[in-house]
Structures are given as structure tokens and as C-alpha cells.
């Protein structure tokens with residue numbers, strides 16, 4: 001059996017990580033959440049009071065930072081310089097500032113290099129914003145996941161409520177739209193569907209249906 005690479009891109013809260021995890025599990029592939037890497041750097045920069053606009057300081061910080069992604073029972077675990085930051089990188093503060101860190105060219109180049117190195121042997125499902133366009137341009141399967149802003153905000157809202165977190169649906173909608181805008185309009189490697197990616201609108205689909213669609217695409221190429 002050939003070990004292929006699967007790239008899953010799309011806007012914020014489109015369900016990328018959830019379906020990527022299931023697809024990776026079904027194929028016994030490695031799942032790589034590239035957003036977690038940008039989040040980890042953002043978390044560290046905020047903690048060190050480094051300006052998120054300062055590209056030089058951010059790249060120095062990144063060059064001095066190890067980010068390790070490991071599979072855990074409850075999803076991916078993220079270790080920042082050996083500290084488990086899996087939950088710390090999901091705070092609203094990190095979520096609402098990560099797009100500033102992710103716009104810098106030097107930061108992206110270093111992240112992309114690290115991400116490529118995880119995928120050299122294939123057998124990966126990677127999710128992010130620029131996987132099909134920049135990180136894995138030769139991926140055998142490329143998927144672009146879409147859903148309406150309303151649907152994405154409602155999903156995130158329900159998730160928050162389930163976890164017992166405070167949640168404001170209107171605010172969430174605003175924050176998701178702003179993050180999409182920043183990610184799609186940045187100069188370097190903006191959020192964009194690769195020319196050869198298959199678009200899946202998940203608005204009216206269940207997680208299982210989306211996973212199934214991607215599995216069909218994957219099995220055609222294995």
C-alpha cells in the first residue's frame with residue numbers, strides 16, 4: 001500500500017481538525033495540526049510580551065523554540081519547549097491574535113520547512129490554510145472545507161457550551177469572520193483553495209459524511 005499525503009485547508013472552524021483526525025485514524029496515518037504550531041508561537045510571544053508585529057523578534061523566538069505534536073487520547077497534544085500547552089493555545093486571546101503572527105513571511109517560511117519535514121515519508125493528514133498551496137503542493141489528495149459563517153459560529157458555540165465555557169454567538173461570528181479576513185487577505189500564503197483541491201461544503205453535512213467523502217478520494221489514490 002502506498003502512503004499518500006492528504007492536505008486539508010479551509011477557513012476557521014470549518015471542522016478541519018475533527019475530520020482530519022478521523023481520516024488519519026482510519027488510514028493509520030499521522031495527523032498534523034499546523035494551526036497549533038502558529039498558536040504555540042503566539043502563546044509564547046504573548047507570554048514574553050513580544051510585539052506580534054515585530055517579525056525579527058518573532059523569528060528569533062521561533063528559532064529558539066521546539067514545537068512537538070503528539071497523538072493523544074483526546075486529540076493532538078502540543079508541547080512547547082517540552083511543556084504541554086495543548087489547552088493554553090486554545091484561549092480566546094491566542095485565537096484572536098494568532099493571525100497577526102501568521103502573516104509574517106519569515107515565520108511562515110520556518111513553519112513550512114518544519115511542516116514539510118514531518119511529511120517526507122507520506123502517510124500524513126495535515127490541516128491548515130496553505131497546505132495544498134505551499135506546504136504539500138504535491139499532496140495526492142487536497143481538500144478545501146467550507147461552511148457558512150453562521151454554521152461555523154454555531155458549531156463553535158455548541159462546542160463551548162458542551163465544554164462548559166462561556167460563549168457569545170454573535171461575538172464568535174464576528175471573531176471568525178475577522179480571522180478569515182486576515183488569513184485570506186495577507187500577502188504571504190493567504191488562505192486559498194489550491195487549483196487542484198476538491199471543495200467540500202460541510203454546511204449541511206455531518207462529520208461522518210465529510211470523512212466518508214475524503215476517504216473515497218484517498219482510497220482512489222492509495
Ligand code: C5P
Nearest residue numbers: 034035036038098099102128129130183
Ligand atoms: O487551524 P487554526 O484555527 O488552529 O489556525 C490558527 C491560525 O493559524 C489561523 O487563523 C491562521 O492565522 C494560522 N494558520 C496559518 N497557516 C496554517 C495554519 C494556521 O496561517 N497552515
